[in-house]
Amino acid sequence: MRFLAYLLEDIERLKLLEIEREPGDGEVLVKVEAALTCGTDTKMYKRGHPQFPFPSLFGHEVSGIVAEKGKGVGFLKEGDEVLFPVSSPCLSCKYCLKGLENQCENLFKEKVWGAFAEYILIPARIVRNSTFKKPKNLSFEEGALLDPLSSVVFSYRNIKKQDLRVLIIGAGPMGFLHALYSRERGYEVSVCDIKKERLGILEKLNFKTYLSKDGWEEEAGNFDLIMECSGTEKGLKSALKLMEKGGKICIFAGFPKNYTFEIDIASLHYNQNEIYGSFHYDRAAVLEAYNLLLEGNLNLKPLFSGYYHLKQLPSVMDMVLRGEGLKFVINP
Secondary structure, eight states: OEEEEEEEEETTEEEEEEEEOOOOTTOEEEEEEEEEOOHHHHHHHHHOOTTSOSSEEOOOEEEEEEEEEOTTOOSOOTTOEEEOOSOOOOSOSHHHHTTOGGGOTTTTTSOOOOOSBSEEEEOHHHHHHHOEEOOTTSOHHHHTTHHHHHHHHHTTTTOOOSSOEEEEEOOSHHHHHHHHHHHHTTOEEEEEESOHHHHHHHHTTTOEEEEOOTTHHHHHOOEEEEEEOSOSHHHHHHHHHHEEEEEEEEEOSOOOTTOOOOOOHHHHHHTTOEEEEOOSOOHHHHHHHHHHHHHTOSOOGGGEEEEEEGGGHHHHHHHHHTTOSSEEEEEO
16 A cells, blocks of 8 residues: 655655555554654654654554554454554563563564554554554544553552642643643642643643742642653752652653763652652553543543644644644644
8 A cells, every 4th residue: 555654854854755555464554543743753853863763754643543454463354443552562571571561672673653644554563462442432633642641651650649749840741641640540730831821721620830930849839749741950950849758759751861960869868759760651551541541531632732734744843843732633
């Protein structure tokens, strides 16, 4: 089958090209109905990405309709509406055998990549482990959130307490999902950001917000759990100031390679605090995220800032780079 897809040929240069692709054994070819912009794609577009060297197709938050399937795919048929994550673990490497599926040595050797296209190929491992049928009451753009929502769910994997005061630092798309998920878990949730517009979206959903500025930490108080979603040094410094005794900080946002930061180890020791990182997700997080989408209790619609055709992608990426909106939906 021949179809159009966007190729990231070089930094800040896109090329619309025609490619041909057929599903192999265990694979599924999906007609894209909704693809979402994402911070990872923005990094690729702006400065490149170490995991995905140029030239490269890009876009990975996606859902659609089965167009063709390869041999051995028994539970899906052409016309089924489906959602799926970007990757799935191999289940045989040393990290998978330790239960660290998100650290799988082969995690991205088979991946969903190239969602800014008319069709996308789903590798056999992802078809087998983590592809789900989409119910009719779930929109395609909501279904495309399975991947980022799985990352959010995974970051709470070791949080067992029920009554927590939570702060989300950064009200971008991931901060938005964190706020919804934390509330769904029954936590008292506050969000801070440097942009009034983004905080305004969350205020309409009755979240307590703080405009990040000098001294704002003094009015915020202390928190049991802080999700650092800004990827900034100011965010880290604020998190350390606002941690309650016995509290935790999750470094959720990615930082540049070899980034270092000084912390007061004695304070961590005596206040019994914890700082941990969270990367990607495992199959359990994907399943929980899928069930959350099916339940329909998360108010996801305010996350979508606009709908555009595939050929408008360069203009959309320019808006993303200017910091406009949250997530834009590409409808091929």
